[in-house]
Amino acid sequence: DAGVTQSPTHLIKTRGQQVTLRCSPISGHKSVSWYQQVLGQGPQFIFQYYEKEERGRGNFPDRFSARQFPNYSSELNVNALLLGDSALYLCASSFQTGTGYGYTFGSGTRLTVV
Amino acid sequence: GQNIDQPTEMTATEGAIVQINCTYQTSGFNGLFWYQQHAGEAPTFLSYNVLDGLEEKGRFSSFLSRSKGYSYLLLKELQMKDSASYLCAVIIKGANNLFFGTGTRLTVIP
Numbered sequence: 001d002a003g004v005t006q007s008p009t010h011l012i013k014t015r016g017q018q019v020t021l022r023c024s025p026i027s028g029h030k031s032v033s034w035y036q037q038v039l040g041q042g043p044q045f046i047f048q049y050y051e052k053e054e055r056g057r058g059n060f061p062d063r064f065s066a067r068q069f070p071n072y073s074s075e076l077n078v079n080a081l082l083l084g085d086s087a088l089y090l091c092a093s094s095f096q097t098g099t100g101y102g103y104t105f106g107s108g109t110r111l112t113v114v
Numbered sequence: 115g116q117n118i119d120q121p122t123e124m125t126a127t128e129g130a131i132v133q134i135n136c137t138y139q140t141s142g143f144n145g146l147f148w149y150q151q152h153a154g155e156a157p158t159f160l161s162y163n164v165l166d167g168l169e170e171k172g173r174f175s176s177f178l179s180r181s182k183g184y185s186y187l188l189l190k191e192l193q194m195k196d197s198a199s200y201l202c203a204v205i206i207k208g209a210n211n212l213f214f215g216t217g218t219r220l221t222v223i224p
Contacts, residue, residue, distance in 0.1 A: 004156075033211060042118075042201050042214030043157070056210040090156065103147075103212070105156040 002026070004093050004106035012112045013081050021076045021109045025093030029104075031055075032074040034066055037088040037108070049074055050096075078111075086113045116140045118215035120202050125221045126192055134187045134218045136202035147212060148176050148187045149201040157201055160187065189220075197222045 005024045013019050025032050031050040035043035045058035049068035068074045072093075078085055088108040095102055117139040126132040138146070145164045149157035161169055163178035163185060175188040189196055199219045203212040 031210075035214075040216070042203070042217045043212075045211035045213070048210045050210070058211065088154075103159065105149075105158070107156045110154075 004091055004104050006089075006091050006106040006109050008109060009107070010110045010112075012114060015081055015083060015113055017081050018077065018079045019081060019111060021078075021089050021091075021111070023074045023076070023091030023093075023106060025072050025074075025091075026104055029093035029095050030072055031094045031096060032068055032072065033092045033094075033103070034074070034076045035090040035092065036060075037090055039087070043090055046076070081113045083113050086111060116204065116206065116213040118202055118204060118213060120200075120215040120218045122216065123219045123221070125223060126189075128192055128194060128222055128224050130192050131188065131190050132192060132220065134189075134200050134202075134220065136185045136187070136215060138183050138185070138202070138204050138215075140183075140204050140206050140213070142207035142209075143180060143183075143204060144207045145205045146176075146178055146185050147203045147205070148174075148185075149203065151199045151201060151217070153198075160200075192222050194222050194224070196220065 033048040034046040037043040047066040048056040052068045063079045066076045090108045091106045092103045120136045148160040151157040161176035168177045173190045178185045199217040201217045202215040
């Protein structure tokens with residue numbers, strides 16, 4: 001079985017640009033969550049989607065947005081990039097929401113903003 | 115807010131035992147997870163504790179005390195491949211996400 005796949009794996013962007021990150025969950029998983037992991041820190045929650053609806057939002061500015069498609073894949077968009085947005089962006093999928101159990105993480109997208 | 119503390123770095127010798135502690139202060143605690151993360155890779159699930167006590171799984175064990183807001187991960191018979199970051203995370207009632215600590219970077223030396 002394919003795991004959680006994220007694309008691209010690495011990305012370099014300039015300040016002020018916009019970026020779109022993509023995530024495909026494990027087959028049968030209906031929930032996708034996004035986390036930002038700055039070097040040397042633990043992951044910080046950005047969004048969770050379940051059945052195409054937003055079920056949770058972390059403490060991130062409105063420059064961050066996301067959506068989930070009918071096939072349960074998801075996109076994370078970040079506008080007006082800042083140097084501080086440089087991080088590993090992790091996507092996690094699960095069958096259900098609310099328990100945290102059964103999370104499977106993808107390998108992430110390493111975003112560098114210069 | 116949620117507060118989760120764990121040591122930043124630890125070093126241990128191959129073949130030894132190491133205990134990584136995690137303390138938390140949360141409202142509506144509903145469970146605690148431990149993840150392993152090698153540099154540049156995805157976090158991988160190690161354990162999940164909801165009730166007080168020790169959960170053993172091979173060389174890894176995890177302990178939880180809800181009354182003390184305390185957990186530890188015990189790694190036995192350390193191997194070089196155990197060099198990684200170990201993340202403590204909690205889930206609270208009514209939330210759909212995990213709250214992570216900063217992670218403990220473990221280095222195993224020969």
